[in-house]
Amino acid sequence: MVGNTSSVKWLSGRPGIGEYRINWGPGIRLYLMQDGDELIILLCAGDKSTQDKDLDNTEKYCRCYLEEKRSK
Template sequence: MKPCHFTLEYFITETGKIPFKDWLERLKDIHTRAKIRIALDRISLGNFGHARSVGEGMHELKIDFGPGYRVYYAFAGDAIVLLLLGGDKASQSKDIAHAKEYWKTFKRKRR
Protein backbone atom coordinates (compact mmCIF):
# COMPACT_ATOMS: atom_id res chain seq x y z
CA MET A 1 0.00 0.00 0.00
CA LYS A 2 1.37 3.41 -0.98
CA PRO A 3 1.64 6.10 1.69
CA CYS A 4 -0.98 8.85 1.72
CA HIS A 5 1.55 11.65 2.13
CA PHE A 6 4.84 12.18 0.36
CA THR A 7 7.83 14.35 1.15
CA LEU A 8 9.05 16.35 -1.83
CA GLU A 9 12.81 16.73 -2.17
CA TYR A 10 14.91 18.42 -4.82
CA PHE A 11 17.73 16.78 -6.74
CA ILE A 12 20.94 18.74 -6.13
CA THR A 13 23.82 18.50 -8.60
CA GLU A 14 27.41 17.97 -7.52
CA THR A 15 27.98 21.70 -8.07
CA GLY A 16 25.09 22.58 -5.76
CA LYS A 17 22.56 23.55 -8.42
CA ILE A 18 18.92 22.57 -8.01
CA PRO A 19 17.60 22.08 -11.57
CA PHE A 20 13.90 21.86 -10.71
CA LYS A 21 13.93 24.89 -8.44
CA ASP A 22 16.00 26.88 -10.94
CA TRP A 23 13.51 26.07 -13.70
CA LEU A 24 10.52 27.02 -11.56
CA GLU A 25 12.06 30.33 -10.51
CA ARG A 26 12.87 31.20 -14.15
CA LEU A 27 9.18 31.09 -15.07
CA LYS A 28 8.12 34.72 -15.33
CA ASP A 29 4.36 34.34 -14.88
CA ILE A 30 3.34 34.09 -11.23
CA HIS A 31 0.10 32.31 -12.18
CA THR A 32 2.09 29.58 -13.91
CA ARG A 33 4.35 29.13 -10.88
CA ALA A 34 1.26 29.01 -8.65
CA LYS A 35 -0.38 26.29 -10.77
CA ILE A 36 2.79 24.21 -10.66
CA ARG A 37 3.09 24.66 -6.89
CA ILE A 38 -0.54 23.54 -6.50
CA ALA A 39 0.28 20.42 -8.53
CA LEU A 40 3.25 19.79 -6.20
CA ASP A 41 1.00 20.19 -3.16
CA ARG A 42 -1.32 17.58 -4.65
CA ILE A 43 1.61 15.21 -5.20
CA SER A 44 2.59 15.59 -1.55
CA LEU A 45 -0.95 14.48 -0.66
CA GLY A 46 -0.72 11.43 -2.92
CA ASN A 47 -2.66 12.83 -5.88
CA PHE A 48 -0.35 12.36 -8.86
CA GLY A 49 -2.86 13.64 -11.40
CA HIS A 50 -2.00 13.13 -15.07
CA ALA A 51 1.30 11.27 -14.59
CA ARG A 52 2.97 8.58 -16.65
CA SER A 53 6.17 6.58 -16.56
CA VAL A 54 8.96 7.75 -18.86
CA GLY A 55 11.16 4.77 -18.08
CA GLU A 56 14.01 3.89 -15.74
CA GLY A 57 11.87 4.54 -12.67
CA MET A 58 11.05 8.12 -13.62
CA HIS A 59 7.68 9.77 -14.09
CA GLU A 60 6.31 12.80 -15.90
CA LEU A 61 3.47 14.87 -14.47
CA LYS A 62 1.63 16.74 -17.21
CA ILE A 63 0.13 20.07 -16.21
CA ASP A 64 -2.52 21.13 -18.73
CA PHE A 65 -1.72 24.82 -18.73
CA GLY A 66 0.16 27.13 -21.07
CA PRO A 67 2.62 25.29 -23.32
CA GLY A 68 2.01 21.98 -21.55
CA TYR A 69 4.25 22.13 -18.51
CA ARG A 70 5.90 18.95 -17.24
CA VAL A 71 7.39 17.94 -13.90
CA TYR A 72 9.87 15.05 -13.89
CA TYR A 73 10.24 13.06 -10.69
CA ALA A 74 11.16 9.68 -9.23
CA PHE A 75 10.45 7.84 -6.00
CA ALA A 76 13.52 7.95 -3.78
CA GLY A 77 12.03 5.84 -1.00
CA ASP A 78 8.60 4.73 0.14
CA ALA A 79 7.35 8.25 0.83
CA ILE A 80 9.88 10.53 -0.89
CA VAL A 81 9.31 12.12 -4.29
CA LEU A 82 12.53 13.46 -5.79
CA LEU A 83 11.86 16.45 -8.08
CA LEU A 84 14.37 16.23 -10.91
CA LEU A 85 13.45 18.83 -13.52
CA GLY A 86 10.64 20.79 -15.09
CA GLY A 87 9.94 21.78 -18.66
CA ASP A 88 7.26 21.99 -21.31
CA LYS A 89 6.07 20.11 -24.36
CA ALA A 90 8.53 21.87 -26.68
CA SER A 91 11.58 20.68 -24.71
CA GLN A 92 10.12 17.35 -23.57
CA SER A 93 12.65 14.97 -25.19
CA LYS A 94 15.63 17.00 -24.01
CA ASP A 95 14.15 17.41 -20.52
CA ILE A 96 13.52 13.67 -20.16
CA ALA A 97 17.13 12.94 -21.15
CA HIS A 98 18.46 15.47 -18.60
CA ALA A 99 16.13 14.19 -15.87
CA LYS A 100 17.26 10.60 -16.51
CA GLU A 101 20.88 11.68 -16.10
CA TYR A 102 20.02 13.41 -12.81
CA TRP A 103 18.20 10.28 -11.62
CA LYS A 104 21.18 8.06 -12.53
CA THR A 105 23.51 10.44 -10.68
CA PHE A 106 21.26 10.39 -7.61
CA LYS A 107 21.11 6.59 -7.53
CA ARG A 108 24.88 6.29 -8.02
CA LYS A 109 25.60 8.71 -5.14
CA ARG A 110 23.09 6.95 -2.87
CA ARG A 111 24.89 3.59 -3.07
Protein backbone atom coordinates in the same frame (compact mmCIF):
# COMPACT_ATOMS: atom_id res chain seq x y z
CA MET B 1 4.79 9.21 3.15
CA VAL B 2 4.29 10.15 -0.48
CA GLY B 3 0.57 10.87 -0.36
CA ASN B 4 -1.66 11.06 -3.41
CA THR B 5 0.30 10.65 -6.63
CA SER B 6 -2.73 10.20 -8.88
CA SER B 7 -1.71 13.25 -10.93
CA VAL B 8 1.69 11.72 -11.71
CA LYS B 9 1.94 9.75 -14.94
CA TRP B 10 4.61 7.07 -14.59
CA LEU B 11 6.30 6.74 -17.97
CA SER B 12 6.46 3.21 -19.35
CA GLY B 13 9.35 3.99 -21.72
CA ARG B 14 11.39 5.60 -18.93
CA PRO B 15 11.24 3.24 -15.93
CA GLY B 16 11.17 4.94 -12.54
CA ILE B 17 10.42 8.40 -13.95
CA GLY B 18 7.13 10.21 -13.49
CA GLU B 19 5.68 13.26 -15.17
CA TYR B 20 3.51 15.83 -13.43
CA ARG B 21 1.73 18.22 -15.79
CA ILE B 22 0.98 21.78 -14.78
CA ASN B 23 -1.75 23.38 -16.89
CA TRP B 24 -0.17 26.79 -17.28
CA GLY B 25 1.07 28.48 -20.44
CA PRO B 26 2.33 25.89 -22.91
CA GLY B 27 1.72 23.07 -20.41
CA ILE B 28 4.67 22.60 -18.09
CA ARG B 29 5.94 19.09 -17.33
CA LEU B 30 7.83 18.43 -14.11
CA TYR B 31 9.81 15.19 -13.90
CA LEU B 32 10.36 13.20 -10.74
CA MET B 33 11.26 9.81 -9.34
CA GLN B 34 10.18 7.90 -6.26
CA ASP B 35 12.72 6.79 -3.67
CA GLY B 36 10.95 4.74 -1.03
CA ASP B 37 8.33 7.01 0.51
CA GLU B 38 9.80 10.19 -0.99
CA LEU B 39 9.20 11.90 -4.30
CA ILE B 40 12.42 13.34 -5.68
CA ILE B 41 11.97 16.30 -8.03
CA LEU B 42 14.70 15.99 -10.63
CA LEU B 43 14.96 19.73 -11.36
CA CYS B 44 14.10 19.19 -14.96
CA ALA B 45 11.00 20.68 -16.48
CA GLY B 46 9.82 21.92 -19.81
CA ASP B 47 6.96 21.81 -22.26
CA LYS B 48 6.02 19.43 -25.07
CA SER B 49 8.53 20.99 -27.50
CA THR B 50 11.51 20.05 -25.29
CA GLN B 51 10.13 16.80 -23.88
CA ASP B 52 12.65 14.34 -25.40
CA LYS B 53 15.65 16.43 -24.33
CA ASP B 54 14.13 17.01 -20.89
CA LEU B 55 13.57 13.28 -20.40
CA ASP B 56 17.16 12.49 -21.42
CA ASN B 57 18.37 14.98 -18.80
CA THR B 58 15.93 13.55 -16.27
CA GLU B 59 17.39 10.06 -16.72
CA LYS B 60 20.91 11.47 -16.16
CA TYR B 61 19.78 13.25 -12.98
CA CYS B 62 18.11 10.06 -11.77
CA ARG B 63 21.32 8.07 -12.25
CA CYS B 64 23.39 10.79 -10.54
CA TYR B 65 21.01 10.86 -7.58
CA LEU B 66 21.20 7.09 -7.13
CA GLU B 67 25.01 7.04 -7.50
CA GLU B 68 25.39 9.84 -4.96
CA LYS B 69 23.07 8.07 -2.54
CA ARG B 70 25.03 4.81 -2.86
CA SER B 71 28.35 6.56 -2.24
CA LYS B 72 27.26 7.89 1.17
